[in-house]
Amino acid sequence: MRQAERAIFDLRRGLPIVLRHQGAQTLVLAVEGLCDATLSAAGTLTGASAALVLSRHRMAALGHVVTAEAVSLVFDQQPMEGELRALAWTRGAALPHGVQVVDADQTNLAALRLLARAQLVPAALAFAVPEAARSAVEHELAGGQLLAVEADEALRLCRSGPGLLTRVSEARVPLAEAENSRFVLFREADGVHEHVAIVIGDPGRWPQAVPVRLHSSCLTGDLFGSLRCDCGEQLRRGVAAINEQGGGVLLYLSQEGRGIGLANKLRAYGLQDEGLDTIDADQVIGFSKDERDFRVAHEMLDQLGIAKVMLLTNNPSKVEALQRAGINVVERQAIYGDVTRQNERYLQTKADRHGHWLHDLLSEQDEPASAEPERLPAPGTAGGA
Numbered sequence: 001m002r003q004a005e006r007a008i009f010d011l012r013r014g015l016p017i018v019l020r021h022q023g024a025q026t027l028v029l030a031v032e033g034l035c036d037a038t039l040s041a042a043g044t045l046t047g048a049s050a051a052l053v054l055s056r057h058r059m060a061a062l063g064h065v066v067t068a069e070a071v072s073l074v075f076d077q078q079p080m081e082g083e084l085r086a087l088a089w090t091r092g093a094a095l096p097h098g099v100q101v102v103d104a105d106q107t108n109l110a111a112l113r114l115l116a117r118a119q120l121v122p123a124a125l126a127f128a129v130p131e132a133a134r135s136a137v138e139h140e141l142a143g144g145q146l147l148a149v150e151a152d153e154a155l156r157l158c159r160s161g162p163g164l165l166t167r168v169s170e171a172r173v174p175l176a177e178a179e180n181s182r183f184v185l186f187r188e189a190d191g192v193h194e195h196v197a198i199v200i201g202d203p204g205r206w207p208q209a210v211p212v213r214l215h216s217s218c219l220t221g222d223l224f225g226s227l228r229c230d231c232g233e234q235l236r237r238g239v240a241a242i243n244e245q246g247g248g249v250l251l252y253l254s255q256e257g258r259g260i261g262l263a264n265k266l267r268a269y270g271l272q273d274e275g276l277d278t279i280d281a282d283q284v285i286g287f288s289k290d291e292r293d294f295r296v297a298h299e300m301l302d303q304l305g306i307a308k309v310m311l312l313t314n315n316p317s318k319v320e321a322l323q324r325a326g327i328n329v330v331e332r333q334a335i336y337g338d339v340t341r342q343n344e345r346y347l348q349t350k351a352d353r354h355g356h357w358l359h360d361l362l363s364e365q366d367e368p369a370s371a372e373p374e375r376l377p378a379p380g381t382a383g384g385a
């Protein structure tokens with residue numbers, strides 16, 4: 001396993017890592033999981049004070065518009081753990097006086113991207129290791145207490161797609177909505193994420209444009225029928241619709257919470273209960289409105305030999321992502337869950353701020369909205385779906 005992938009595990013365990021860039025070293029800690037003891041141990045080891053690295057989304061939530069993807073906050077006095085946490089994700093926090101805001105350098109950017117990839121809150125504490133502390137840090141590295149990663153390697157890992165997915169195992173799994181189904185499991189190169197293709201019907205008899213749904217995981221909705229979203233119904237109706245159309249594939253993607261992970265989605269739910277919408281809540285924690293990378297779906301379709309699809313979605317980004325990857329999306333069919341008192345605002349936000357094709361559903365709640373397939377223009381031509 002590459003060092004950068006191992007670093008993700010260490011960060012998730014609350015351990016520090018060392019990022020190297022052009023001969024310099026930076027000790028990095030996730031603010032999530034930080035305690036005063038680790039903070040002071042890092043300070044003692046490096047003899048340095050730390051910068052807090054935040055995303056531009058978090059800065060916007062703090063009321064500061066910045067153009068760089070990430071910034072480093074440099075303090076005149078080292079804040080305590082509680083203040084750092086507040087700056088990292090508390091709603092209504094403000095930058096303290098005397099703090100300097102500078103664009104994050106390569107190393108600090110790498111730290112932040114690793115945290116986002118690890119589905120932690122994207123807020124990093126970065127201690128630039130001075131010459132005097134080099135040997136102490138080297139000693140920890142040699143003893144295996146610390147892991148060192150090249151910042152460039154970390155950036156490469158975070159930029160890359162899923163890598164070559166390994167088709168690991170498969171089995172027949174009859175479903176209530178589609179008896180003739182097979183689950184095919186794919187594993188990403190980093191060993192962390194696994195995605196499942198639910199292959200419905202007999203591939204030899206599939207329609208020419210294969211009915212396909214990309215479904216991002218939602219533990220609360222898919223498994224427990226949460227009323228906060230429409231995911232559970234979309235999942236089951238998706239399987240049924242594919243089955244009725246002669247078979248196809250549902251890709252069940254490990255992209256909980258639009259890619260921010262379950263822990264952050266629950267944090268975001270807390271903020272939504274305070275009145276924020278789904279996008280603003282994610283921004284408070286430091287995320288963009290959608291952190292998903294649909295290259296993984298393209299890779300799975302490739303391995304299944306599918307190049308021409310009829311996509312079941314209300315999300316224009318999914319159509320664009322597949323078309324960009326060279327998949328011929330010839331049709332798009334709406335796939336709706338029910339509108340409930342609890343999910344109406346969520347759906348309205350998706351329609352208004354994500355651009356989802358949901359306005360029909362939301363304006364015609366008395367009559368079920370049409371789910372007729374809609375022909376799409378060829379990729380690269382003007383016009384929308």
Ligand SMILES: Nc1nc2c(ncn2[C@@H]2O[C@H](COP(=O)(O)OP(=O)(O)OP(=O)(O)O)[C@@H](O)[C@H]2O)c(=O)[nH]1
Pocket residue numbers: 214215216217218219228229231234255256257258259260265268269278282312313314315318346356
């Ligand atoms: N961050 C965040 N994620 C949410 C919230 N509600 C649902 N989700 C996630 O949103 C994703 C929805 O996935 P999909 O249904 O595949 O995608 P979609 O963008 O709605 O597109 P279509 O359903 O295809 O129209 C899942 O990963 C859910 O876990 C929320 O309030 N905040």
Ligand SMILES: [Zn+2]
Pocket residue numbers: 218220221222229230231232
């Ligand atoms: Zn959901």
